[in-house]
Amino acid sequence: MRNMVLSSQRLDLFHLLIVSVFKVFIILILDLSSIAYSASVDPNIxxxxxxxxxxxxxxxxxxxxxxxxxxxxxxxxxxxxxxxxxxxxxxxxxxxxxxxxxxxxxxxxxxxxxxxxxxxxxxxxxxxxxxxxxxxxxxxxxxxxxxxxxxxxxxxxxxxxxxxxxxxxxxxxxxxxxxxxxxxxxxxxx
Missing domain, CATH: 1.10.390.10 (Neutral Protease Domain 2)
Incomplete structure (x- = not known):
């Protein structure tokens, strides 16, 4: 029974880690999209x-x-x-x-x-x-x-x-x- 509780806690921590890494990845991708936007600005301004x-x-x-x-x-x-x-x-x-x-x-x-x-x-x-x-x-x-x-x-x-x-x-x-x-x-x- 104790092993099942520990493995459940490990799965919860693993799930939290995966979700956190995914969120950081998404934030970075969205921020990098600003680089593409900058190409649409006239360089002579x-x-x-x-x-x-x-x-x-x-x-x-x-x-x-x-x-x-x-x-x-x-x-x-x-x-x-x-x-x-x-x-x-x-x-x-x-x-x-x-x-x-x-x-x-x-x-x-x-x-x-x-x-x-x-x-x-x-x-x-x-x-x-x-x-x-x-x-x-x-x-x-x-x-x-x-x-x-x-x-x-x-x-x-x-x-x-x-x-x-x-x-x-x-x-x-x-x-x-x-x-x-x-x-x-x-x-x-x-």
Missing amino acids: EWKVIETEHFKIIYDSQLHSVARLYAWQAERAHSFLEPIFKEHPSKTHVLISDSTDFANGSARFLPYPQITVFPVMPGDLDSLGHYDNWAAELMIHEYTHILAFEPSHGFYTPFRYLFGSLVHPTGLLPSWWHEGLAVEMETRFT
């Missing part, structure tokens, strides 16, 4: 940077007024969300990429907290077509993702010290939780 207290806005020099708008909306999002989340990165990079007609954005935490914004307004028939202030909604939504990745204290403190932003407690939560939280925040503050 003259990049500029606007630095605010909490953000570094990186943009094509032709999009200066758009970059100023998103810099303002980013700081505004921070003022709404900081009291809720308490912990935030020292700087979040915001890349404004006008390389697609896709109205959306994305957030990632590797190798540093970064939001990519596509400054395109959603179309009337788009599922995102019902908005009040698109730039505000997008920045609040994506910055919520960044802040949800950020907290790491208690048990996670030594792991965060050793592995940096690769380790975060909310990384094991399902995607519906992350998206639901971001939609809740954008709805609450817009």
Whole structure:
């Protein structure tokens, strides 16, 4: 009987190890996909940077007024969300990429907290077509993702010290939780 319990525990540990290795592999593959995306960016763009207290806005020099708008909306999002989340990165990079007609954005935490914004307004028939202030909604939504990745204290403190932003407690939560939280925040503050 004791041998069956031990072998069951070994199987559980083996299963946990396999699942963990698979998750790390998937994260690496998804992050490597950004390399393929970088090939779609015009190499002749003259990049500029606007630095605010909490953000570094990186943009094509032709999009200066758009970059100023998103810099303002980013700081505004921070003022709404900081009291809720308490912990935030020292700087979040915001890349404004006008390389697609896709109205959306994305957030990632590797190798540093970064939001990519596509400054395109959603179309009337788009599922995102019902908005009040698109730039505000997008920045609040994506910055919520960044802040949800950020907290790491208690048990996670030594792991965060050793592995940096690769380790975060909310990384094991399902995607519906992350998206639901971001939609809740954008709805609450817009």
